[in-house]
Structure formats: C-alpha cells, structure tokens
Amino acid sequence: MLVLPRDGRMQDVRIPFGERDGTLFRAFEVENGLACGCICPGCRKPLNAANGGQKVIPHFRHVQSEDCVRGYKEGVRRAAVALIAARRGLTLPAFSRQVSATAVSGHSLFRDVSFQAAPVIGDSVKRFVDLGDVVAHAVVTASNRQLLVRIKVFSRAEHERYQRLLRIEASSVEIDLSGLTFDQINVPAAFERAVLSDPNTRSWIRSLRGEMLIKRAVDELGAEVIVYNAQWEQERTRLQAIEDERRVEQEAKAAEHAAALAAHRQTQLEAAEAQRANGIPVKEERGARERREELIVNQTLRAARDWGGQAVECSACCLLNPPGSEFCLFCTSEASTMTRILVPADIAATIHLRMRSSAKPDRSLRMASTLLVQPDPFT
Numbered sequence: 237m238l239v240l241p242r243d244g245r246m247q248d249v250r251i252p253f254g255e256r257d258g259t260l261f262r263a264f265e266v267e268n269g270l271a272c273g274c275i276c277p278g279c280r281k282p283l284n285a286a287n288g289g290q291k292v293i294p295h296f297r298h299v300q301s302e303d304c305v306r307g308y309k310e311g312v313r314r315a316a317v318a319l320i321a322a323r324r325g326l327t328l329p330a331f332s333r334q335v336s337a338t339a340v341s342g343h344s345l346f347r348d349v350s351f352q353a354a355p356v357i358g359d360s361v362k363r364f365v366d367l368g369d370v371v372a373h374a375v376v377t378a379s380n381r382q383l384l385v386r387i388k389v390f391s392r393a394e395h396e397r398y399q400r401l402l403r404i405e406a407s408s409v410e411i412d413l414s415g416l417t418f419d420q421i422n423v424p425a426a427f428e429r430a431v432l433s434d435p436n437t438r439s440w441i442r443s444l445r446g447e448m449l450i451k452r453a454v455d456e457l458g459a460e461v462i463v464y465n466a467q468w469e470q471e472r473t474r475l476q477a478i479e480d481e482r483r484v485e486q487e488a489k490a491a492e493h494a495a496a497l498a499a500h501r502q503t504q505l506e507a508a509e510a511q512r513a514n515g516i517p518v519k520e521e522r523g524a525r526e527r528r529e530e531l532i533v534n535q536t537l538r539a540a541r542d543w544g545g546q547a548v549e550c551s552a553c554c555l556l557n558p559p560g561s562e563f564c565l566f567c568t569s570e571a572s573t574m575t576r577i578l579v580p581a582d583i584a585a586t587i588h589l590r591m592r593s594s595a596k597p598d599r600s601l602r603m604a605s606t607l608l609v610q611p612d613p614f615t
C-alpha cells in the first residue's frame with residue numbers, strides 16, 4: 237500500500253491512529269469504515285477504519301485526501317507521549333564514555349565513565365512543551381529536575397534541534413521510533429516496549445549526570461597526570477644523573493689514559509735516546525723479517541726465564557712486555573692493545589718451530605714497521 241507521490245517520496249498512506257474526542261484509537265478498537273467516527277490526528281479530516289478483512293492489518297485511511305504525512309507522525313508521536321504520561325516516566329538509556337589525559341611523556345591515561353540503564357518515575361509529565369526554539373514532546377519532572385524527551389518518528393537529521401537542547405540546562409533523551417514497522421506500531425505491547433524500555437530505541441541527547449561523572453573523571457585524571465608527570469620527571473632526573481656520572485667517569489678515565497700514554501711516550505723517547513748513546517741498535521745486517529722474528533723469540537724466552545712466564549703482548553708489534561705494562565715499550569702504534577699471556581716454562585724447546593708457522597713477525601712489521609725502542613738483547 238505504498239504510493240509514490242509527485243515529489244518522489246515513498247509514503248505509507250495507512251494511518252495507525254485515529255482520534256475521537258481527544259483520544260487515540262487503533263483501527264481494531266473502533267467500528268469499521270466511516271462509522272469509526274475518527275479524524276486524522278494530523279489534518280483533522282475524517283478517516284475510514286479498515287479492520288474487516290482477515291488478511292489486512294487494521295488501519296485508517298483518509299476518506300478523501302491521501303497526501304497527508306502528518307497523520308502518521310502526529311498519531312505515533314502522541315500515542316508515545318500518552319504512554320509516557322500514563323506511566324509518569326520511562327527507562328533511561330545507559331551511558332558510556334571514555335575520557336583520557338596525556339602526560340608530558342606522551343603516555344595517555346584513560347578512564348571509563350558509565351552508568352546502567354534505569355527507569356525514572358516522575359512526579360508529573362507535561363506534553364508538548366514549547367521551550368522557545370525547540371519543542372520537548374514530553375517533560376518528565378522528578379523532584380524539581382526535568383527530563384526532556386524527543387520522540388523521533390521519521391529518520392532525518394535532528395542535529396540543529398539537539399544543538400538547541402544541548403544549550404538547555406536539563407537532561408534530554410531521544411526515543412527513536414523511525415525503525416518501527418506499521419505492524420509493530422499496531423501491536424500495543426510491542427509499541428509500548430519500543431517507547432518505554434527498549435535500549436535500542438533510546439539514547440542520551442544530554443545527560444547532566446554523565447557530564448558530572450565526566451567532569452569528576454577528568455579532574456581525577458588531571459591529578460593522576462600531575463603525579464605521573466612528577467614521577468616521570470624524578471625518574472628522568474635519576475637516569476640523567478647516572479648518565480652524567482658515567483660521562484664524567486669516562487672523561488676522567490680518558491684523561492688519565494692520555495696522561496699515562498704521554499708519560500710513556502716520554503719514557504720511550506728517553507730509552508731510545510739512551511740506546512742510541514750506547515750504540516744500539518746495531519745496523520740491520522739481515523732481513524727485516526728475520527730480525528723481527530728474532531726479537532719476538534727474544535722477548536718470549538725472556539718472559540719464560542725472567543718474568544715467571546707472565547707477560548703482556550702488544551697487538552701491534554707482537555713483542556712481549558713485562559707483566560703489568562699498560563703500554564708497549566717498543567712500538568708507537570696507535571692501534572696497540574695489550575693482552576696478558578702466559579708463556580710455558582719449556583717454550584725454549586719449541587719456540588723456533590712455532591715461529592716457523594707464525595704470522596707474528598709479518599704482522600709485527602706491518603703494524604709497527606719501525607721500533608722506537610729495541611728490546612735488550614737476550615743472553
């Protein structure tokens with residue numbers, strides 16, 4: 237029974253409620269046809285009741301005009317408001333919101349704000365109250381607090397109306413009946429549930445209680461953020477202090493090392509000077525590799541004999557230095573690192589064999605081509 241009017245909107249010409257003597261009736265509650273004595277709640281023109289057939293859902297139709305849209309809307313809205321007035325209230329929707337606050341560190345703190353759906357029973361219910369720039373379809377008053385109710389019959393944007401309601405210092409709810417079918421409207425129990433209690437048809441436009449809870453949560457989160465920031469700052473300061481301390485230590489170590497190395501270089505120079513004064517080194521007579529191998533063997537045997545097998549090896553020139561040496565006495569390689577090693581007591585028996593396959597003489601020449609100080613000859 238849908239007709240398509242000239243403007244293209246689909247429109248149900250069936251009217252769910254007829255009005256007689258100020259009361260709304262469903263079509264099955266009155267006589268059939270014109271005998272129903274009902275008028276349209278919208279345009280107030282006479283209605284025909286159609287409740288005769290078995291297959292037809294009881295409804296009203298205009299006797300003449302068929303382009304009245306207000307009949308449907310006014311009837312459903314007034315019937316809904318009448319139910320709220322009869323009960324002096326309705327079930328309020330649940331409320332759920334999450335608030336958050338961000339700390340200095342960028343970390344976010346969250347809090348859920350919610351309360352359950354609950355029925356409200358007022359002291360009185362006023363119908364269709366003009367609030368100036370918006371109409372409340374019902375106003376439920378309970379101990380001096382007012383709840384504004386909007387009944388939505390067609391699905392269309394209510395944004396501007398709700399903006400006006402948000403400026404009013406009272407809680408307001410929307411009951412959305414736009415999803416109801418004609419059949420559901422016609423069944424009193426289904427309609428009553430949709431109007432009074434179905435959680436899916438109601439939502440808050442504005443909840444003063446919700447706003448109060450949100451404000452409280454925001455205040456609490458603000459206090460938490462202050463504590464959180466203070467702890468974070470404290471921890472940051474502590475880590476910074478550790479970092480500073482470590483840097484100072486490292487700098488002191490580096491300075492100490494540089495001073496020790498400078499002193500060592502001075503010692504080397506003096507030793508080299510003394511060796512030159514004594515006519516050492518002797519002029520290279522054999523090949524450089526052979527000479528360097530001899531020096532390595534020389535120092536290894538010295539470690540076994542004179543240093544109790546303890547020595548420190550230079551990673552650059554591969555010459556053994558006395559145990560405890562921090563720097564190499566012989567070369568001036570910047571790449572030199574010193575490693576403690578143990579020399580077996582019987583090394584003399586195998587040292588020449590070992591040297592034959594050793595890369596140390598070549599490595600020594602490559603990394604420390606000249607020695608500043610010559611090891612003392614081993615006798």
Ligand SMILES: [Zn+2]
Nearest residue numbers: 276279304307
């Ligand atoms: Zn009408």
Ligand SMILES: [Zn+2]
Nearest residue numbers: 550553564567
């Ligand atoms: Zn060295």
